[in-house]
Amino acid sequence: MTAIVEVRDLTKRYDGEKLALKNLSFKIAAGEIIALLGPNGAGKTSLISTICGLTTMSQGKVFVSGFDVQSDYRNARSLIGLVPQELMLEPFETVMGTVSLSRGLFGKAPNPSYIRGILERLSLWDKRDSPIRELSGGMKRRVLIAKALSHEPKILFLDEPTAGVDVDLRRDMWRLVKDLQRDGVTIVLTTHYIEEAEEIADRIAVIHDGQILLIEDKNLLMKRLGKKQLLVELADPIERLPKLLEDLGIKLHNEGRGLTYTYDMEVEQTGIPEILGALKSEGIRFNDVRTEQSSLEDIFIELIKDRSV
Ligand SMILES: Nc1ncnc2c1ncn2[C@@H]1O[C@H](COP(=O)(O)OP(=O)(O)OP(=O)(O)O)[C@@H](O)[C@H]1O
Numbered sequence: 001m002t003a004i005v006e007v008r009d010l011t012k013r014y015d016g017e018k019l020a021l022k023n024l025s026f027k028i029a030a031g032e033i034i035a036l037l038g039p040n041g042a043g044k045t046s047l048i049s050t051i052c053g054l055t056t057m058s059q060g061k062v063f064v065s066g067f068d069v070q071s072d073y074r075n076a077r078s079l080i081g082l083v084p085q086e087l088m089l090e091p092f093e094t095v096m097g098t099v100s101l102s103r104g105l106f107g108k109a110p111n112p113s114y115i116r117g118i119l120e121r122l123s124l125w126d127k128r129d130s131p132i133r134e135l136s137g138g139m140k141r142r143v144l145i146a147k148a149l150s151h152e153p154k155i156l157f158l159d160e161p162t163a164g165v166d167v168d169l170r171r172d173m174w175r176l177v178k179d180l181q182r183d184g185v186t187i188v189l190t191t192h193y194i195e196e197a198e199e200i201a202d203r204i205a206v207i208h209d210g211q212i213l214l215i216e217d218k219n220l221l222m223k224r225l226g227k228k229q230l231l232v233e234l235a236d237p238i239e240r241l242p243k244l245l246e247d248l249g250i251k252l253h254n255e256g257r258g259l260t261y262t263y264d265m266e267v268e269q270t271g272i273p274e275i276l277g278a279l280k281s282e283g284i285r286f287n288d289v290r291t292e293q294s295s296l297e298d299i300f301i302e303l304i305k306d307r308s309v
């Protein structure tokens with residue numbers, strides 16, 4: 001892969017605190033959408049801030065398009081757009097003023113049609129002359145995104161872009177992220193909405209306690225760690241499971257009104273024909289059979305749970 005970001009042995013310790021990032025090394029491929037998942041305090045914002053050169057690192061190196069974010073800060077930073085987790089805006093400035101000023105700060109020549117394009121995409125064009133303080137929280141978040149895109153960055157970091165926004169804005173955001181990817185922009189986002197990562201990311205990184213537990217292609221990850229479950233709804237409840245069924249790994253569920261059977265998504269022999277055969281030979285009648293697939297959320301919860309003990 002062509003890496004746009006390379007993180008090497010990155011460690012971060014805030015003054016007098018425990019380690020916030022513990023010796024991380026990974027690369028972000030040009031053009032991908034990568035989602036950083038992790039509980040509160042895992043180190044997501046610290047990681048983004050360090051890559052963007054806003055927080056000093058304690059050890060290690062970070063390169064953005066080959067530019068060292070410490071010794072070549074200006075070059076590295078000019079390629080980066082950052083939508084911070086906290087809303088930080090000048091309340092008396094207008095939408096247009098805020099976004100145009102941000103472009104100017106990066107030393108880019110004015111480009112009114114580009115700015116108009118961003119504001120239109122974010123449904124902010126009608127609000128362009130409104131002062132920030134008159135906007136709703138969701139609108140302010142859109143302004144932050146417009147601001148981050150003002151200087152035509154090659155890589156966009158979105159730190160919880162959809163926290164506390166309504167369904168419409170979330171959908172708009174997802175569309176925008178996909179559009180930007182099509183335009184060649186690399187996207188790094190953090191989110192607590194796992195279905196969001198499932199929906200838009202190409203790769204998922206799970207961060208916990210300053211470490212990367214895994215970083216993997218989303219589809220492979222779901223296949224590798226995902227489980228499927230067979231659910232059988234019985235015609236008549238049973239009190240005890242016959243040994244034959246128990247030996248097949250079946251569990252009684254819903255106070256004897258149902259059976260469950262969990263199996264790996266990757267296996268070829270699921271064991272389901274044997275189960276149906278056993279139900280028949282034991283004379284157990286059923287009304288319905290269905291399968292469910294574990295979501296990224298189930299996988300994530302399992303991963304974090306294993307680490308917390
Ligand atoms: N400025 C700071 N000074 C001291 N400690 C900090 C500072 N910023 C973050 N930390 C600590 O670093 C650790 C990682 O915090 P960070 O904000 O990176 O987590 P996060 O994954 O972004 O969490 P959240 O999901 O809540 O946004 C936490 O233990 C936090 O208390």
Ligand SMILES: [Mg+2]
Nearest residue numbers: 044045046085
């Ligand atoms: Mg954070």
